[in-house]
Amino acid sequence: MSLFSHFKEDIAVVFDRDPAARTNFEVVTTYPGFHAIVIHRLSHKFWGMGWKWLARFVSHLARWLTGIEIHPGATIGRRVFIDHGMGVVVGETAEIGDDCTLYHGVTLGGTSWNKGKRHPTLMPGVVVGAGAKILGPITIGANARVGSNAVVVKDVPDNATAVGIPARILDNAADKQRKQQAEKLGFSAYAISDDTNDPVVKALHGLIDHSAHIDQRLELIMAQLEKLGVQLPAGQDKPDDFDPTYLNKIVD
Numbered sequence: 591m592s593l594f595s596h597f598k599e600d601i602a603v604v605f606d607r608d609p610a611a612r613t614n615f616e617v618v619t620t621y622p623g624f625h626a627i628v629i630h631r632l633s634h635k636f637w638g639m640g641w642k643w644l645a646r647f648v649s650h651l652a653r654w655l656t657g658i659e660i661h662p663g664a665t666i667g668r669r670v671f672i673d674h675g676m677g678v679v680v681g682e683t684a685e686i687g688d689d690c691t692l693y694h695g696v697t698l699g700g701t702s703w704n705k706g707k708r709h710p711t712l713m714p715g716v717v718v719g720a721g722a723k724i725l726g727p728i729t730i731g732a733n734a735r736v737g738s739n740a741v742v743v744k745d746v747p748d749n750a751t752a753v754g755i756p757a758r759i760l761d762n763a764a765d766k767q768r769k770q771q772a773e774k775l776g777f778s779a780y781a782i783s784d785d786t787n788d789p790v791v792k793a794l795h796g797l798i799d800h801s802a803h804i805d806q807r808l809e810l811i812m813a814q815l816e817k818l819g820v821q822l823p824a825g826q827d828k829p830d831d832f833d834p835t836y837l838n839k840i841v842d
Contacts, residue, residue, distance in 0.1 A: 596628075596631055596668070597628060599668060599669060600624055600627050600628060600669075601614055601617050601618065601624070602669075603669040603670075603671050604617045604621060604623075604624055604671065605617075606669075606671075607671045607673065607691060608671075608673060622655070622656035622657060622658060622672075622674075622675045622676070623656070623658065623671060623672030623673055623674065623675040624672075625652065625655060625656050626652055626656045626658035626660060626672055626675060626678070627666065627670060627671075627672060629648060629649070629651070629652035629655075629656075630649065630652065630660045630662070630664070630666060631666075632648055633645045633646075633648040633649040633652070633660075633662035634662050634663070634664070634665070634666070636648060636662065637662040637663050642662075645662035646662060648662070649661065649662045656675060657675060657676040657677060657678075658672060658675045658676070658677075658678045659678065659679045659680070660678075660679075660680040661680060661681055661682040661684070663682040663683065664680045664681065664682060664683070664684045664685070664686070664698075664709075665684070665685045665686065666680075666686045667686055667687045667688035667689075667690070667714070668688045668689070669688055669689045670686055670688070670689070670690050670691075670692075671690075671691045671692070672691075672692045672693075673691065673692070673693050673694070674693060674694040674720075675692075675694055676694045676695070677694055677695040677696075678692055678694060678695065678696050678697075679696075679697045679698065679699060680698045680709075681698055681699055681700050681708070681709035682708075682709065683700075683706070683707045683708055683709040683727070684698040684709035684710055684711070684712075685709075685710075685711040685712065686698075686712045686716075687711075687712055687713045687714035687715070687716065687732070688714045688715075689714050689715045690712050690714065690715065690716045690717070690718070691716075691717045691718070692718045693718065693719055693720040693721075693722075693738075694720050694721075695720050695721040695722075696718045696719075696720070696721070696722050696723075696724075697722075697723045697724070697725070698710045698712070698724050699723065699724070699725050699726075700725065700726065700727075701725050701726040701743070702726075707727045708726070708727055709726075709727065710724040710725070710726065710727070710728050710729070710730060710742075711727075711728070711729045711730070712724075712730045713729065713730060713731050713732040713733075713734070713748070714732050714733070715732050715733035715734075716730050716731075716732070716733070716734050716735075716736070717734075717735050717736070718730075718736045719735075719736055719737050719738035719739070719740070720738045720739070721738050721739040722736045722737065722738060722739060722740045722741075722742065723740070723741045723742065724736065724742045725741070725742065725743050726743055728742065728743065728744060728745050728746075729745050729746075730742070730745070730746045730752075731745070731746055731747045731748035731749065731750060732748045732749070733748060733749050734746045734747070734748060734749060734750050734751070734752065735750075735751040735752070736751075736752050736753075736757070737751065737752065737753035737754070737757075739755070740752055740753050740754055740755065740757040741754075741755045741756050741757055742756075742757040743756055743757070744756075744757070746759065747759065
């Protein structure tokens with residue numbers, strides 16, 4: 591693909607991911623993320639031709655112009671978008687797949703002074719939040735999300751969300767189940783997701799999970815009672831309505 595074709599595609603992707611973009615002229619003249627990507631394509635071409643100093647000098651000019659530092663050896667795919675961009679650092683052996691998005695302050699850095707692969711690989715569709723640090727020769731899976739200010743030092747699976755310091759993978763299935771249980775108990779689960787270390791939130795998580803566990807046990811008890819031929823009174827055919835004292839009547 592020619593540099594000119596990349597140029598047109600890099601303009602188009604800005605309109606796809608930034609609702610503030612208005613005209614092609616505005617993008618070409620005022621978007622530092624766009625400038626950084628375009629200039630990197632040139633410096634990377636020089637790097638591949640063996641013109642190492644020229645490649646480094648061109649990338650140095652881009653850093654001075656945009657505040658975004660991309661080593662000319664880094665590999666960047668198509669339709670990559672750097673929004674705002676100030677403070678973004680991309681190391682020499684970093685690889686960024688197609689359709690990735692990086693926000694300001696992101697670092698794709700190394701954890702070793704050894705030669706060879708020492709920077710992250712971002713598979714297609716990854717979104718990295720502002721201030722996040724992804725360190726070492728790790729892989730961020732396709733369409734994964736990295737939260738703002740997260741520090742990621744281990745691989746992240748496809749479609750996962752990583753948050754925190756050090757980053758941990760959110761259990762989306764458990765979080766969804768917890769929200770459903772919270773609504774069942776009669777209150778909104780808004781703002782009590784796993785991506786916080788608030789002790790009150792953790793206590794709520796424990797109470798909701800305990801409630802879900804009790805419901806599961808009651809369902810098991812009711813299933814066993816039905817196998818024994820016990821007919822439950824009307825209105826007690828669901829765990830929500832079940833009266834545990836009824837077991838005492840059965841035993842008596």
